[in-house]
Amino acid sequence: MKKFTVTAGNAGPKVRSDCEITLELKERGGIEIDLTSKVKALYGDSITSLCREVLTFFKIRNARVTVTDSGALPFVIAARIEAAVRRLKDTDLEFLPELIKENMYSTTGDRFRFSRLYLPGNTPSMMLNAGLHSADGIILDLEDSVAPEKKDEARILVRNALRQVDFRGAERMVRINQGEAGLKDLQYVVSHNVNLILVPKCELPDHVKIVDSEISAIRKRTGIKYPVFLMPIIESALGIENSTDIARASENIVALAIGLEDFTADLGVPRTAEGKESLYARSRLVIAAKAAGVQPIDSVFSDVSDMEALRQNVMNSKALGFEGMGCIHPRQVAVINQGFAPDESEIEKSVKIVAAYEEARKRGDGVAAVGSKMIDQPVVLRAQKTISLARKLGRMPKDSSS
Amino acid sequence: MAVKTVINAAGRSVPLEINGKPVIPFKGVGKHRPVGGKYSPPIPVCSDFPDNGNKVVRSLEEALKLCGLRNGMTISTHHHLRDGDLINNSIFEIASAMGVKDLVWFPSASFPCNDPVIKYLDNGTINRIEGSMNGPLGRYVSDGKMKGTAVLRSHGGRVQAIQDGEVKIDIAVLAAPSADSFGNARGTGGNSSCGVIGYAKADSMYASKVIVITDNLVDMPCFPMEIEGNYVDYVVVVDKIGIPEKIVSGTTEITKSPDRLLIAELTASFLEKSGILKDGVTMQAGAGGTSLAIAVFVHQILKQKGWKSKFGFGGSTKYMVKMLEEGQMGYILDAQAFDLDAVKSVETNPNHVPYPVFNAYNYHSKGNLTSMMDIMILGATEVDLNFNGNVVTHSDGYLLHGIGGWQNCLHARNVILPLPLFRDRIPVIVDEVTTLCGPGELIDVIITERGIAINPLRKDLIKSIKGSGLPLKTIKELKDEAERICGKPKKAQFEDKIVAAIKWVDGTVIDVVRKIKTK
Numbered sequence: 001m002k003k004f005t006v007t008a009g010n011a012g013p014k015v016r017s018d019c020e021i022t023l024e025l026k027e028r029g030g031i032e033i034d035l036t037s038k039v040k041a042l043y044g045d046s047i048t049s050l051c052r053e054v055l056t057f058f059k060i061r062n063a064r065v066t067v068t069d070s071g072a073l074p075f076v077i078a079a080r081i082e083a084a085v086r087r088l089k090d091t092d093l094e095f096l097p098e099l100i101k102e103n104m105y106s107t108t109g110d111r112f113r114f115s116r117l118y119l120p121g122n123t124p125s126m127m128l129n130a131g132l133h134s135a136d137g138i139i140l141d142l143e144d145s146v147a148p149e150k151k152d153e154a155r156i157l158v159r160n161a162l163r164q165v166d167f168r169g170a171e172r173m174v175r176i177n178q179g180e181a182g183l184k185d186l187q188y189v190v191s192h193n194v195n196l197i198l199v200p201k202c203e204l205p206d207h208v209k210i211v212d213s214e215i216s217a218i219r220k221r222t223g224i225k226y227p228v229f230l231m232p233i234i235e236s237a238l239g240i241e242n243s244t245d246i247a248r249a250s251e252n253i254v255a256l257a258i259g260l261e262d263f264t265a266d267l268g269v270p271r272t273a274e275g276k277e278s279l280y281a282r283s284r285l286v287i288a289a290k291a292a293g294v295q296p297i298d299s300v301f302s303d304v305s306d307m308e309a310l311r312q313n314v315m316n317s318k319a320l321g322f323e324g325m326g327c328i329h330p331r332q333v334a335v336i337n338q339g340f341a342p343d344e345s346e347i348e349k350s351v352k353i354v355a356a357y358e359e360a361r362k363r364g365d366g367v368a369a370v371g372s373k374m375i376d377q378p379v380v381l382r383a384q385k386t387i388s389l390a391r392k393l394g395r396m397p398k399d400s401s402s
Numbered sequence: 403m404a405v406k407t408v409i410n411a412a413g414r415s416v417p418l419e420i421n422g423k424p425v426i427p428f429k430g431v432g433k434h435r436p437v438g439g440k441y442s443p444p445i446p447v448c449s450d451f452p453d454n455g456n457k458v459v460r461s462l463e464e465a466l467k468l469c470g471l472r473n474g475m476t477i478s479t480h481h482h483l484r485d486g487d488l489i490n491n492s493i494f495e496i497a498s499a500m501g502v503k504d505l506v507w508f509p510s511a512s513f514p515c516n517d518p519v520i521k522y523l524d525n526g527t528i529n530r531i532e533g534s535m536n537g538p539l540g541r542y543v544s545d546g547k548m549k550g551t552a553v554l555r556s557h558g559g560r561v562q563a564i565q566d567g568e569v570k571i572d573i574a575v576l577a578a579p580s581a582d583s584f585g586n587a588r589g590t591g592g593n594s595s596c597g598v599i600g601y602a603k604a605d606s607m608y609a610s611k612v613i614v615i616t617d618n619l620v621d622m623p624c625f626p627m628e629i630e631g632n633y634v635d636y637v638v639v640v641d642k643i644g645i646p647e648k649i650v651s652g653t654t655e656i657t658k659s660p661d662r663l664l665i666a667e668l669t670a671s672f673l674e675k676s677g678i679l680k681d682g683v684t685m686q687a688g689a690g691g692t693s694l695a696i697a698v699f700v701h702q703i704l705k706q707k708g709w710k711s712k713f714g715f716g717g718s719t720k721y722m723v724k725m726l727e728e729g730q731m732g733y734i735l736d737a738q739a740f741d742l743d744a745v746k747s748v749e750t751n752p753n754h755v756p757y758p759v760f761n762a763y764n765y766h767s768k769g770n771l772t773s774m775m776d777i778m779i780l781g782a783t784e785v786d787l788n789f790n791g792n793v794v795t796h797s798d799g800y801l802l803h804g805i806g807g808w809q810n811c812l813h814a815r816n817v818i819l820p821l822p823l824f825r826d827r828i829p830v831i832v833d834e835v836t837t838l839c840g841p842g843e844l845i846d847v848i849i850t851e852r853g854i855a856i857n858p859l860r861k862d863l864i865k866s867i868k869g870s871g872l873p874l875k876t877i878k879e880l881k882d883e884a885e886r887i888c889g890k891p892k893k894a895q896f897e898d899k900i901v902a903a904i905k906w907v908d909g910t911v912i913d914v915v916r917k918i919k920t921k
Contacts, residue, residue: 016826039827041798042891071826074889128887129661132851330660 006087008153009080010122011068017125019072023084026062031055037069050074054081057095075164076124076157083153094159099193102166106226107195109254112136112392113231113295113324114340115333116173120145122154127161131168133330134337138170142185143177143200151181155188162192171195173231176211183214190215191222195229196254201262202232203239205249212250229254231297235262240281247292256289257326258282260299273309275316286321300326307335314339347390350383357383405900412790414838416911420903421530421550426910431841434908440766441567443610455584455622457637462489462615463496465636466573469611471497474504474529475572478609480602481511482577482589482738486648489577489615489640491515494522502527506550508569509533510560510601511804515648523548532569533560534804543901544800546917552801552902554794557737558763558810559907561604565766568909574609576602576629577643581616585634586627589739589756590749592618594644597718597739597748599628600758606633617643628756654719654741656698657691661822661851666692668872669779669820669849670699675870676863678777678816681709685777686811689719689740692820693779697721704730715762715775718744718754726753735771737762737807763810765908770813778814782821784835787877789842789857791819792835794904797828799836799894799918801902809907812844816863823850829884829891831877836894838913839904848877855880895919 004025011020019037026032033048040047051065065081072080075097082095116137119126122145130138140161146154162172175198176185186197199211208230215228230253232246239246240263247256260278264271271277282298289296298317301310314336317325325336342350352370357380360368368375390396405417410427418424426434451457459465477497479490490509497505503526507519511534520542522528530550535543543552555563563569578587579594589599594617606612606629614629615638657663673679679700687693698721704711710729714722716736720743725731727747735757739745747754762771772778783803784792793808795801811817821830831848846863848855853875856864867874875883885891896916906912 039798039891041894042828043889045892046889071828073827073887129664129851132664133660331663 004088006084008083008087011070015070015125017071017073017076017128018123019067019069019077019080021077021080021084022066023081023088024064025060025088026064028062030062031060032064033067034065035067035069037067037071039069039071046074047077050077051081054078054095055085058082058085058089058091058093060085072124073128073164075160079157079160080153083156086152086156097160097164099163100166102168103163103172103193105169107171107229109227109229111171112340112389113171113255113297115324115327115336116171116297117327117330117333118145118175118300121158121174122146122150124157124161127165130330131166131170133333135170135327135330135333136324136337137173137196138167139173139175139198139326141175143175151177155185159188159192162189162194173198175200175233182211186211186214186218190218190228191224193226195227197228197230198257199230199232200259201235201239202246203234203236204242205245208232208246208249208253212252215252228252231255231257233257233259234285235259236266237263237281240284243285243288244291247288247294253292253294255295255297255324256285256292257297258285258299261302263299273313282317282320282322290321295323296321298322298325300328301332302328304329304332307331310335311339341393341395342386342390346386347395350386350390353380353383354387410911412838412841412912414913416903416914417900420553420900420911425903428906428910428912431843432908434910436566436909440565441570441608443608455631457585457631457634458583458619459636459638462492462575462613462638462640465613465615465638466493466496466575467500468636469573469613471500471502471573473502474506475502476506476508476569478508478571478574478605479510480576480599480605481509481513482596482599482601483594483644483649484596485513485515486594486645487513487515487577488642488644489575491518493575494519494527498522498525498527504529507531507533508560508571510557511806512536512539514538534806535801536803540801540803544795544915544918546897546899546901548901551900552915553905554805554902555905556763556805556809556907557601557759557807558765559805559905559909561760561763562765562907562909563905564604564608565764566909571605571609573611573613574602574605575613575615576606578614578616578629579643580618580620580624581614581629581637582620582622582624582631583637584622585612585614585629585631585637586622586624587614587616587629587634588624588627590745591620592616593646594618594642594649595646595745595749596644596649597745598736598756598758600737600756600760602629603758603760606630611635613638615640615643617641628758650739650745651741654689654694654721655691656695656721659691662692663695664851665820665822665849666695666699668851668854669696669818670703672818672847672849672854672867672872673700673777674703675872676867679703679709680776681707682712683709683776684712684714684774685779686715686717686772686775686814687777687779688781689717690781693781694719694721696779696820697725701725701728701730715757715771716740716744718747720744723747723751723754726751735762759807763807763907770810772811773813773815775811775814776816778811778817780808780811780817780819782819782830784830784832785819785821785845785848785877786832786835786842787881789845789848789877790835790838791840791842791845792837793839794902795837795915797832797836797891797894799896799916801915805839805904809840812840816847817845818847818849819845820849823852823880823884824888827888829881829888831881831884832891833881837904837915841912848880850880852883853880
């Protein structure tokens with residue numbers, strides 16, 4: 001027998017910026033709304049009229065709705081009602097809040113991905129200010145941070161967040177689930193101006209290819225023109241062994257990430273701060289990524305209180321060749337951004353190298369030197385890369401060569 | 403019967419009479435100039451007191467009876483025992499048992515532990531509270547349940563009202579962590595140490611009768627005394643005046659919220675780049691998580707630059723104490739100690755000096771400490787497009803906080819309000835504040851996570867911050883952004899009944915709070 005009463009969303013003393021909707025279908029009597037909210041005096045009317053609008057949209061005419069609100073914004077309330085409705089009946093309709101103009105941007109394959117901040121996909125309070133912390137990317141996570149029975153409501157919330165939350169120029173990423181669930185996730189996010197999809201637990205090139213072709217199908221169906229990039233995450237021994245092929249599995253791949261919690265579990269060893277147990281895997285992944293011309297991205301650092309240890313970790317990571325790292329707390333962003341960007345002495349040295357090289361070339365001299373050190377072509381190339389990075393980051397004037 | 407109201411200089415409709423007594427509408431900042439002398443309490447005669455100096459009586463009840471407790475009296479208390487206070491409620495319990503009615507409670511602040519007085523408001527023992535009220539007490543007032551009209555004053559305004567006789571205290575009941583039998587008392591020592599008891603000083607000097615109540619009777623002289631025995635009528639000794647762990651927080655902690663930390667960082671950066679933060683700076687910041695984080699960031703900057711703050715004015719916390727101990731602050735002048743580190747520092751560090759609010763904030767003093775402060779970090783529940791601030795009501799109209807020292811602190815050189823742009827969907831920047839507590843001309847900078855708005859009156863600040871790369875916006879832009887995210891809130895609905903008066907620092911009425919409209 002079909003259920004007639006369902007609940008979606010979250011309520012409780014610690015819940016903020018969210019609401020819980022209980023929806024009970026009735027035979028008659030119209031829409032009855034029972035609202036509890038600490039912002040009732042200010043937004044009570046706006047909340048009840050939104051409830052009515054969404055229910056009418058889904059052609060529900062008789063129902064009793066109980067809203068327990070803790071300051072949810074309209075896109076959250078709409079997502080929670082839609083989730084409740086979808087638990088009661090199958091529908092192809094989607095109640096889409098406006099796609100704000102601030103979010104109508106695309107990204108490019110070669111942009112920096114030093115920091116990418118994970119946000120649990122079913123926790124609206126963490127989404128609202130996420131864009132303020134200057135992460136290069138924001139990940140709305142549908143995978144590990146969302147409980148299995150909450151996946152359906154998280155998809156709708158993430159879709160609405162992609163349309164409504166201003167992430168202030170961060171690359172807007174979604175981490176989908178594995179397998180079938182992941183393909184379903186795509187239906188909810190691809191056509192809402194998502195910039196990049198993280199594909200978790202990749203072990204075979206096919207894992208990426210399936211996602212890639214599903215995205216293509218959605219693109220064709222919806223007619224979207226902007227690029228949707230892919231970042232496979234490798235989290236097992238088999239994945240590491242296949243990383244070279246995974247990195248080349250689609251031309252939409254722009255980065256390859258490693259997930260060390262699952263990887264060390266797969267090896268059956270504890271994850272240490274020093275990271276000896278994953279040294280080979282990390283180096284292997286860096287080489288696979290670089291060989292394929294994509295960015296190697298390191299795993300998150302889980303001690304959010306120890307910024308000094310994080311700084312050390314970033315230094316090691318950069319030394320191995322990684323070009324970015326995940327963040328699980330906004331306070332990690334600055335440390336990571338700073339760590340992966342070239343520092344003053346690197347920039348200064350690079351400027352000297354390039355200047356010496358230009359000088360030698362003008363003289364028609366094949367050999368350039370800084371001080372007593374000879375510099376050859378690869379050194380010059382790296383220096384040029386550093387300078388262009390520094391310019392893009394605003395650490396050097398754009399048009400001067402020194 | 404409708405009360406006669408006028409529009410005051412801040413454009414607010416206020417009554418000419420409160421609790422049956424005439425009041426003066428706000429005239430503008432610094433405009434009110436009372437004439438005549440200060441109020442003086444009845445003149446005592448020393449021979450009425452025991453020759454051996456021993457003023458100890460058996461109980462608080464006996465002391466209250468000896469003071470002649472009767473209907474309609476004004477009873478004052480201080481709030482240094484904060485949420486651990488065990489004395490204030492018992493005064494009204496005794497009065498209620500005696501059948502006394504219509505008392506006016508005049509606390510320097512109240513805390514959640516004082517919620518039981520609602521019982522004595524209900525049964526008529528207390529007519530009204532003239533002081534801050536939080537949480538349930540504020541709600542009680544906003545629902546129109548208190549018999550008299552509440553009067554909210556700043557810490558300095560409270561001293562002003564005592565000194566110019568607007569409030570005549572009949573009996574002051576002053577809890578003291580240490581006292582001797584003559585009535586000399588201080589805020590340190592014993593099991594209930596709260597560091598300082600400066601808020602009680604004016605009460606002790608101006609009340610008709612003064613009771614000191616302690617759980618730590620020491621040999622005379624109780625030194626160094628903050629309250630002098632010459633002013634004290636009776637001393638009462640009890641087992642316990644407070645619950646230590648609720649008197650001060652064991653430890654105050656900086657905020658862990660990444661968004662608040664961002665605001666704190668932005669504030670420190672603003673202080674540095676505007677040139678407000680400099681060698682010899684004087685400053686005050688509160689004990690809220692964001693203020694503490696600002697103190698930490700400011701400390702880092704002082705250290706880096708090799709600068710030193712001449713003095714800080716407390717509310718002291720361990721973060722201020724750290725500045726003092728590590729050499730980035732010369733002195734702490736302290737009106738209240740918020741945590742155990744601060745209490746310990748007052749007890750042991752000669753450069754950490756009790757400094758009663760009496761000297762710091764009072765309108766009738768010959769000068770104002772807060773006007774000498776370079777940096778003042780304050781909060782608010784709302785700020786409006788004219789930079790007016792509200793600290794007592796929320797946007798839903800409920801009275802939920804006291805004024806504290808907020809109004810007094812507005813006289814500092816640079817008043818900076820670090821605030822989130824919205825709290826749980828409620829925008830902090832609004833068209834017009836629900837309740838006006840401080841005029842916008844005194845509020846200089848609003849710092850939110852989404853941008854900084856400088857009061858257009860502060861052309862100097864706007865100029866000094868130019869080209870700093872900080873996210874400057876107009877206050878209107880900030881308001882619009884908040885409404886774009888949250889939606890435009892409806893205004894709170896009130897009935898005509900006035901439930902509380904908000905006094906300005908000079909004793910004039912700047913605004914009122916009205917009863918919440920019930921459908």
